[in-house]
Amino acid sequence: MSTETLISIIIPACNEEKAVGSTVKQIRDLSLANSEIIVVDDGSSDGTAREAKSAGATVMSHPYNIGNGAAVKSGIRSAHGRVLILLDGDGQHDPKDILMLLPHIAEYHMVVGARSHESETHLHRNLANRIYNLFASFIAQFKIQDLTSGFRIIRRADALRFCDMFPNGFSYPTTSTLAFLRSGRTVKYVPIKTRFRQGKSKIRLLRDGVEFFLIIVKIAMSFSPLRVFIPISSFLFFLGIARYIQTYLTVGQFTNMSHLLINSSVIVFMLGLIAEQIASMRLEKGDKLHEPEEVEKYSVFSRRETAES
Template sequence: MSSSVSVILPAYNEVTSIGAVVSAIRCIHPEYEVIVVSDSSTDDTARVAKSLGAIVYEHPYNIGNGAAVKTGMRHASGDVLVTMDADGQHDPADIQKLVSYIPEYDMVVGERSLNGQASVRRAVGNYLYNGFASYVAKFKVKDLTSGFRAVKREVALEYLHLFPNTYSYPTTLTIAVLRSGFSLKYMPIRVKSRKNGKSGIHLVKDGTRFLMIIIKICTLYSPLRVFLPVSGMMFLLGFINYAYTYLSGGRFTNMSATLFMSGVIIFMMGIISEQICQMRYEYKK
């Protein structure tokens, strides 16, 4: 592969692992650009990374993992951008496995096994998110939240403005890429345990954020995938309510009328949103 590669490592207080990660990348791929973005770390993360030859950018205050990735992508010079964790979970030896499938694919994502999940609850949550994302994207999403991925520079930069500043950027990038018609491949990877033993992702708070991002990206690129089921549910509830009130009292109630009207309104909102979405694609062409 002749394209240049930039490896982006968002880091926050990862002094115990950043040295080993940067050293391994530079040993295996000395020709790769290694960028470490310290999200206002309070330890020596930035200093250690810089001493080992990485290009280091520092945030003046803690903004978030996604913001660090955006900073790295804006400054990267490679044709292929690789993002991976700085906590030692991802094996630098797997980078070549991902990069080797580009430019055949627009993005290649490292797929974690069940054993690679941080906990059983996280594994179950990711399974549910993967299923919902698969419905939205019409593609079998195997690992929605994996931060280990290689993507063409022009593809990543096209959706950079959509990235949240939090841990949810992999979710946004995955669905945006799939709904825009770009190609994606999943590649099984090895995942090690964190050296500091703790994760910055909270199941409830970040899980809710992941769900909202899936819905937001879906309504941005394929609105009817959200509006149509909701509209159908309103019609179904209206029919059930009407059947009950008609059989029990021979009446057509205001509740049934409200549910039917809500179904129509939501459906029409979906049609309008779909037309706006199509107009955006025509404008980009």
């Protein structure tokens, strides 16, 4: 039987001693063949690392808190598996859902666990996520069902391709989703039910909500800039035309403001074209640095007992 590591489960955690041990044990109970569990302790001040290690995980520790995205990047770079499974260590994800998501990675570049309406989530978070999903779907021209889900399966070669683009904070799921879609990679959403997290959330709705929206715009500028520039350019252009008509009908002449608005619309559009070319060149350059990797068809029955029989 081959001892090559096929699956790496990466769990970023910060002060999650109440949930991380149970999460690791539930994953081990799945008995996935040729797999490893990596818990990245992002500068916890409690016993997160101790609980994860005693449950059977390999533990990496940051000397201080850097961010959820930084923990994910550390896990990706140290993983040995050809397929990476990312999930949170706060107990909101059911590890059994791995068996539901895993078979799809043979056909898609990324598989995401999309939180269903029956999931145990706060109402204001649910509403915010819907707004983010709509805006991101417009940017990506693809129906995004759960932009911020931290439960996803990615091929290691693709993860390394985009790893350096991931921010250090909580917005790495957003970046990875838009980066995959912009580069022509396929994404599959599978409905899952989540539970209320154990412990106190580190995300603040108002502060992090505004920051997160700005991050989405920034990511859109990085991957699909025309989706941002064209609406702005169109608004300025039609506003200039309306101003032309209004001043001509009222005073019988054209004003400098009309010229300024239309000229500004042209400048914004040209800047969008330049930004689009830069984004395309960056994606093409990255694709040349990472060769594609074939992934075998994973079955829900690919467990240790089956492999050893």
